[in-house]
Amino acid sequence: MSETSKMTSHQVVLGIDCGTQSMKAILYHLQSQKIVARASAPLELDPITVNADSQNSPASPVIGRAEQHPHKWIKALHICFQSLAPTIQRHNYQLCGLGVSGQQHGMVPLDKDLQVIRPAKLWCDVEAAVEAKEFTDWASDVMSYRMLAGRKVHWSTPPGFTAPKVLWMKKNEPELWERVRWIMLPHDYVTLCLSTGLGYDLNVDCDDSHFIPSVAHLDVSSVIPTTDLGDASGTGFLHPEKSEYVPELTKLIHDNFEECLPRILSPNEISGYLSKQWNDILLGKATKDDEYLDNDKEEDRIRIPISVGTGDNMASALGCKCIKTGNVVLSLGTSGTIFGVSESSQFSKEDHVLPTSSLSSSPSYSSSPPLSSSSSIAPFRDATGRYLPLVCVMSCTGVLNCVLKNWCSMDHEEAIVLAKDVPVGCHGLTFLPYLGGERTPDWPHATGALLGLTPQNMVCMGGGHTTSTKTSAGILYRCAMEGITFLLADALEEMLLSCRQRQQQGKDDNHDHDQYDNTDTPSIMVVGGGSKNPLWRQMLADVLGVNLLFPTEPESAALGAAFQAGAVATGVNMIQFIDQQPVPVEDVTVTPTTDPTTLQMYRHARQRYREYSTKLFSS
DSSP, X not given: OOHHHHOOTTEEEEEEEEOSSEEEEEEEETTTTEEEEEEEEEOOOOOOEEOOSSTTSOOEEOTXXXXXXXXXXXXXXXXXXXXXXXXXXXXXXXXXEEEEEEOSSOBEEEOTTSOBOSOEEOTTOOTXXXXXXXXXXXXXXXXXXXXXXXXXXXOOOOTTSHHHHHHHHHHHOHHHHTTOSXXXXXXXXHHHHHHHOTXXXXXXXXXGGGOOOOOTTOOGGGOOOEEEHHHHTTSSOBOSSSSSBOHHHHTTTOTTGGGGSOEEEOTTOEXXXXXXXXXXXXXXXXXXXXXXXXXXXXXXXXXXXXXXXXXXXXXXXXXXTOOSTTOEEEEESSSEEEEEOBSSOOOOSSSSOOOOOOOOOOTTOOOSOOSSOGGGSEEEEOTTSSEEEEEEESOSHHHHHHHIIIIIOSOHHHHHHHXXXXXXXXXXXXXXXXXXXXXXXXXXXXXXXEEOOOHHHXXXXXXTOGGGHHHHHHHHHHHHHHHHHHHHHHHHHHHHHHHHHHHHHHHHHTOOOOOOOOSSOOEEEEESGGGGOHHXXXXXXXXHTXXXXXXXXXXXXXXXXXXXXHHHHHTOOHHHHHHTSOOOBOSOOBOOOOOHHHHHHHHHHHHHHXXXXXXXXXX
């Protein structure tokens, strides 16, 4: 008898994804294997300004800074729980597990009383560019000595990773640094709140930044935060092949810094149990035998396990069943990521990362060198105990939304209609999408740019006349989309280059590595908010030169968190549980164009993009 057949009609698990732009939560019904309810709450970055030099000088934004107060996540949890509570209680659902996915890399500092010391510096915060270079140099020396007895290793640690942010705080905010007891990641903090009751007393109508969570019900000295291998692998401190931090790396911060990091759990371990406080918000009074109790005795309360959780990319891999080697996923969120599962570590003797990929060259493939080195490919762990080589670009849907809001003043649907009439190449215009710097290539100080203006294409844009505003908006929208697509194409080719290098290394070393079939046109599973854009779908297929598949559930990270919770709740191995879950895919596969004129126009437009980018930002 399968595990699914053992489920009752009332049992559900809750998957939560703490993203950059919103908190999403879904209820997954274990017996029917369907989502039965969902909720979301918007999230915004904190306004970032520095004090003016005088009363007559306006405050200005801090370039490269992107922060979000963790109390915003607590408020979003309240909103989601209050939205789901009526459904759970109306259908008498039994919540038997909960899992949390979260945006990777964010630095959440807590003091000894579990109070947030400062806003979280997020994955897209590149203010620590100098510290990233310092940490990379120090860590490369340390790892060369530790890992290979003197052979050179490049331990690439981008500004987006956690370690440079920690070093930045230590150097720039010494008074705040003195208060640090814990440094954790966003999903770790949300999990901590749910298991300890932190934040249950927040009033959603009040200013969350001045909120001080009550800890009167807690013995704070006994609380030990937890994390998983997947999210920990994005800190810069995790061993590339073992389930532990590297002491020599943590000591680059200070001698006892490892004691400030969460305890690493294995994929099927339980992080804790849903606290009474959050249980009451979501389910009402504690339940036993499906009936609500009038007392608050802890022994009468059904304990709801919270899984270890993971980073959003790792959870997304679970949510679209990317659990086998050869599967590749493209996620179009605030950032864009490309990843696939590997059975072996991506640690290399010649470079920090050399991942594998199943992809062959695209029709718009450029024979020129990649804009960045293979060190941009992250040697992440996945949420099943294996490996998840990943390449990330910071400039994705967030950039497209910014262009839409500030230049087009319309919604995506209207912009798509207008952009469909714009030819490939946008009349010679090129948009560089690096509005907040970029991670792949590693250009933290890069900025966006609109290049190639001529009298002719200015006429196409309407010359500024009000009557042609919509025409201009269509061109700008498509131009931005092309720039992001070319950025993703370069990232994909970087994965391909590393695949070839690793395959050659395997031949030279006579080692067995993951095997891929590169003879047929591959396909990519596309997820995230941008995956619903029909114009972008075809553009990606044409430029990447691959068939694109689309899961019907867009919130793959929240679904992956629910899958993880389900595995823990049922006691089934993570991979086995997920393999039993259906992940429906849309009937239509988007295929690349075969029109030679269109392909040639994309090649020319992409070459312009690469030349402009290199001239402006490459060192």
